[in-house]
Amino acid sequence: MLEVDPYSKLQQLHDSMEKMTKTIESLENDILETLKENTELKVENQLLREKLDKLNNHNEPAVKTQSGLESLKQIYDSGYHICNMYYGSHRDPSSDCMFCLDILDNFGEKKNVKRER
DSSP: OOOOOHHHHHHHHHHHHHHHHHHHHHHHHHHHHHHHHHHHHHHHHHHHHHHHHHHHOSSOHHHHHHHHHHHHHHHHHTTBOOSTTTTTSBOOTTSOOHHHHHHHHHTTHHHHOOOOO
16 A cells, blocks of 8 residues: 655645635635726716716706715725725725715715805
8 A cells, every 4th residue: 555645745735725825815806806897887887877867857966966975875885995095995894984984075065165256
């Protein structure tokens, strides 16, 4: 009977684990890229829907801003950044991003600001 040396078995197991670790890291990166792309497509889809609605009825601009704000809140609440610094990247749900919160707090205010002369 041919016995395999325990060190060789351990080395084979180690090599196998390294290969699996690399595969898992690659899959994690692929998933993150897919989630980022999905978020970008959701935002683009929402913007296109708003443009389509705007073309169909020209009467409700305030509702459009509210639905845009709701879309941003929904994306933020689902765990993704909406700020220009980290847009579309996964956000730790247990901590807030001050850039994203600034956007949510000030959404639409720039349109309403009148310059005094």
